Structures are given as C-alpha cells and as structure tokens.
Amino acid sequence: MLAPTMPKGFDPDHHLDKVGAFHVKAEDSFHEVPRHKHRKGQLIVPLQGTITCHVEESIWMAPTGQAIWIPGHVIHSNQISSQAEFCFVFIDPGLATMPDECCTLRISSLLKELIFALAALPLSHYQTPEAQRLISVLLDQLVRQPSGKLQLPVSGHPKIKFLVDEMRKPGNVKYSAAYWAKTLALSERSFARLMVNETGLSFRPWRQQLQLLLAINQLVDGERVETIAHELGYESVTAFITMFKKALGTTPNQYRQRVAAPK
Incomplete structure (x- = not known):
C-alpha cells in the first residue's frame, strides 16, 4: 500500500534531506504541470497511464515499465494522461551517478518495489537505519537501469x-x-x-x-x-x-x- 500523495506546494529542495519518494495521482482527467525546475534530480515512474516531459530540446515520454530521469536545474513541464498514477523520486545531486541529461530508463521489478517501499514511509522515518539501507540499495539499483528510446528531439x-x-x-x-x-x-x-x-x-x-x-x-x-x-x-x-x-x-x-x- 503506497503512502498518501505528495502534498500540494511541496518543495523537494526545502522539505527533503537527500532522497524522497512519493505516490501521486492525477487530479484531473488531463493535467499539465507548468514549466519549473528544482535542485534535486527527479525520477518519474508511471504506475498507470503515461507522462510526457517537455524540456527545451526534447519531448520525453514514459509509459508503465519505464521512467523519466530529469537532472537537477533542468527546466521542464509534465503532461499527464487521464487517470494517471505514478511515483516521484527526488535525489540530491551527486548522491548517485546519474546521467547529466534527461533520458528514459527501463525500470526493473526490483527497483519498482524498492521505490514503493520508500514511498510508503513517512518522511519522519527516513533517518532510521532501515530506511537508509533501503535508500542505499535503491540508488545502487537505479544506476544499473538501461536507457530507453522514447524521446522526440525538438x-x-x-x-x-x-x-x-x-x-x-x-x-x-x-x-x-x-x-x-x-x-x-x-x-x-x-x-x-x-x-x-x-x-x-x-x-x-x-x-x-x-x-x-x-x-x-x-x-x-x-x-x-x-x-x-x-x-x-x-x-x-x-x-x-x-x-x-x-x-x-x-x-x-x-x-x-x-x-x-x-x-
């Protein structure tokens, strides 16, 4: 069972330590998140539906089974399909050796379960030894995921x-x-x-x-x-x-x- 959705107005750069995962459901039948950026890198993992990420030079898309990686400080907007459900994972720069540019990643079943487990934890539990071990394994698996091809250069x-x-x-x-x-x-x-x-x-x-x-x-x-x-x-x-x-x-x-x- 996933934890409650990420609160409105939540700022991952100010309300998180180094890593955080959240379960998110689309509120509207079709919703677009305006252009924005954050210091932390962001992994978007669809559980249902698709999400399309617009950056300056490309359009990236991830259906279920894949994810979009957005490095820190990259200006982007997200377009979400009807009834979409997904996880956000925010990662402090330098914590894992991730690509310097946007990309799609194929997500293994193991990594998905690790993300689910972290998303189910209250933020107040993140500093426990158990949570820190979970984060360590999650990051270790994340850097091993192969890249996908769902990108349109613009x-x-x-x-x-x-x-x-x-x-x-x-x-x-x-x-x-x-x-x-x-x-x-x-x-x-x-x-x-x-x-x-x-x-x-x-x-x-x-x-x-x-x-x-x-x-x-x-x-x-x-x-x-x-x-x-x-x-x-x-x-x-x-x-x-x-x-x-x-x-x-x-x-x-x-x-x-x-x-x-x-x-």
Whole structure:
C-alpha cells in the first residue's frame, strides 16, 4: 500500500534531506504541470497511464515499465494522461551517478518495489537505519537501469514548435513533408534543412519517432491497433506492427498487455 500523495506546494529542495519518494495521482482527467525546475534530480515512474516531459530540446515520454530521469536545474513541464498514477523520486545531486541529461530508463521489478517501499514511509522515518539501507540499495539499483528510446528531439524554433503542436493533433501525423513545408510557407528543401538543423533528424525518422510516442499513448488509453495504424497514416496494420516491434522489441498488443498488468 503506497503512502498518501505528495502534498500540494511541496518543495523537494526545502522539505527533503537527500532522497524522497512519493505516490501521486492525477487530479484531473488531463493535467499539465507548468514549466519549473528544482535542485534535486527527479525520477518519474508511471504506475498507470503515461507522462510526457517537455524540456527545451526534447519531448520525453514514459509509459508503465519505464521512467523519466530529469537532472537537477533542468527546466521542464509534465503532461499527464487521464487517470494517471505514478511515483516521484527526488535525489540530491551527486548522491548517485546519474546521467547529466534527461533520458528514459527501463525500470526493473526490483527497483519498482524498492521505490514503493520508500514511498510508503513517512518522511519522519527516513533517518532510521532501515530506511537508509533501503535508500542505499535503491540508488545502487537505479544506476544499473538501461536507457530507453522514447524521446522526440525538438527545439525552440517557432516553426518546429508549431509543427510539433499541429502534428500531435488527431490524424495530422500522417501528412507528408511536402504538406508541412507548404503549411510552414517553406520550400521542401528549406523545410528539410530546418528539420536537420533543429532536430538532428530528417523528417521521416523524426515523424516515425513521433508516431511511436502517439501510438503508445493511444495503446495505453485502450485504442484498437487497427484504428491507431490508420490514424498514424500506415498503409496496413502489418506495417505499423513491424515499425512498433522494431522500435520496442514487442508488438503493440503485447506492449499493451505488459503495461496493463496489475501493479
């Protein structure tokens, strides 16, 4: 049983010692946490639903079974799917050898249970020898977790920001580079240069990564695979399944079953 949710207005930089874990439930059907930062690093571990983290150069997403690592002092905002439930873990800088940049991590069952155990403790118990041993093992396991691939490179360029916002709307991701070049009042050559200069990717692999993020959100929300494939612009369900399996090592239905498994 997890402890009560993190109090409103809680500041991890002032109300915690070095490490803290909390259980959080989305209060609204769809909720966005505005841009902010904190000195401590933050691990976001979804238990149900998905969470998307926006930083200056990227959009990161973690469904159940993965987590987002946000280093200290990184400005970010979090977008939470309907009925989401997750854990926050705050870690003092230098306490564990974690990446200097945002990333997704695949979370083992052992690490998840350690996080649950810490989240169930009142803050007043954190200084006990038992809690300190728990924190030590948790940090030891955390630095061993492999990184994931659920990231979309973006930038602050106004045309890229517009592109991301528009392509995330239902049905829009299927449109071609020529369509978006015209929408942005650019030649196709200028649009191609803009994509590479601002994201590091040409349009097709960049769009495929966005399709993957959108597909995962829709799978978690219970949408049919056939409907997802059509909305993302794939000519066949088989082509969509092939892309998904190549990216994540599992089929869409297998992925859905895994993230829907009892917590």
